[in-house]
Amino acid sequence: EVQLVQSGAEVKKPGESLKISCKGSGYSFTSYWIGWVRQMPGKGLEWMGIIYPGDSDTRYSPSFQGQVTISADKSISTAYLQWSSLKASDTAMYYCAIGGSPYNWFDPWGQGTLVTVSS
Amino acid sequence: EIVLTQSPGTLSLSPGERATLSCRASQSVSSSYLAWYQQKPGQAPRLLINAAWTRATDIPARFSGSGSGTEFTLTISSLQSEDFAIYYCQQYYMWPLSFGGGTKVEIK
Numbered sequence: 117e118v119q120l121v122q123s124g125a126e127v128k129k130p131g132e133s134l135k136i137s138c139k140g141s142g143y144s145f146t147s148y149w150i151g152w153v154r155q156m157p158g159k160g161l162e163w164m165g166i167i168y169p170g171d172s173d174t175r176y177s178p179s180f181q182g183q184v185t186i187s188a189d190k191s192i193s194t195a196y197l198q199w200s201s202l203k204a205s206d207t208a209m210y211y212c213a214i215g216g217s218p219y220n221w222f223d224p225w226g227q228g229t230l231v232t233v234s235s
Numbered sequence: 236e237i238v239l240t241q242s243p244g245t246l247s248l249s250p251g252e253r254a255t256l257s258c259r260a261s262q263s264v265s266s267s268y269l270a271w272y273q274q275k276p277g278q279a280p281r282l283l284i285n286a287a288w289t290r291a292t293d294i295p296a297r298f299s300g301s302g303s304g305t306e307f308t309l310t311i312s313s314l315q316s317e318d319f320a321i322y323y324c325q326q327y328y329m330w331p332l333s334f335g336g337g338t339k340v341e342i343k
Contacts, residue, residue: 151332153280161272161280161323161334177331178236211279219327221270223282223291 118142120150120212120226127232128202135198136229138212145193146170149215151222152186152197156208164210166218167195175218202233237261237326239335247343254311256338258324263304268328271300271309274337275320283322284309314340 123137138150151166165176169188176186188195195212210229213222238261248254258269267287272280282291284300287307297312311318319342324335 160337161274161325163332163334175330179331213280215327218330218332219268221282221285221325221327223285225279225281228279 118214118224120214120224122210122212122226122229125230125232127234129235130202130204130233132202132233133198133200134202134231135196136210136231138195138197138226140193140195140214143214146190149218149220150188150195151213151215152184152195153211153213153222153225154180154208155211155228161211164197166215169193169195202231204233204235206231207233236331237264237329237333239324239326239333241322241324241335241338243338244336245339245341247341248314249343250314250316252314254309254314254318254340256309256311256322256340258302258307258309258335260305260307260326264307264326264328266328267303267307268326269300269302269307270325270327271298272323272325273318273320274323280323311340316342 149166152164154162164180165186167174167186169190185198213225215222240259242257269287271284274280288300321337321339323337
């Protein structure tokens with residue numbers, strides 16, 4: 117079964133750093149793209165960026181360029197989303213999802229990681 | 236950037252009724268590079284339709300997609316209790332990829 121399992125919920129303070137993970141299984145991790153999507157509380161879905169774990173080719177949505185870093189460690193089939201200095205406005209659910217290319221639908225999705233940033 | 240506008244924002248219908256959801260793009264989505272997702276409360280989105288009209292694996296036949304260019308439609312022919320959820324369209328023709336704002340289908 118193709119599956120993405122994300123790391124657990126996080127509670128952080130403004131200014132702290134954070135790295136959340138997304139582990140793939142049941143498929144060739146280096147042959148498919150992994151995208152990251154933000155969903156703020158009660159709001160819709162927003163594309164953040166995508167990575168190809170095979171060669172770490174990474175593309176960012178302009179809204180998120182410079183705000184987050186997407187990476188992957190193919191040796192452990194895991195993709196990451198990280199922040200160097202969190203803001204309260206980063207409070208959201210974050211999903212990872214598998215795609216065949218940067219210009220593709222995404223399926224399946226991970227279960228989501230809730231990030232709460234509060235002083 | 237392609238902006239997707241979904242309408243209506245909320246659709247109030249009874250089980251058994253037909254639901255018609257619209258997704259309008261700010262510019263042409265060539266090759267019908269458009270997908271539809273369903274999201275239930277507390278769950279991740281699930282792919283329903285890709286390439287504008289191709290149902291994803293295990294998606295019931297009551298879900299159908301249509302359209303091209305800038306106008307796309309998701310139709311649920313006869314609403315079941317498990318279909319009450321939020322539906323999002325997504326274009327993957329142009330970077331950055333983008334989602335519509337969603338249509339909530341609620342029980343009337």
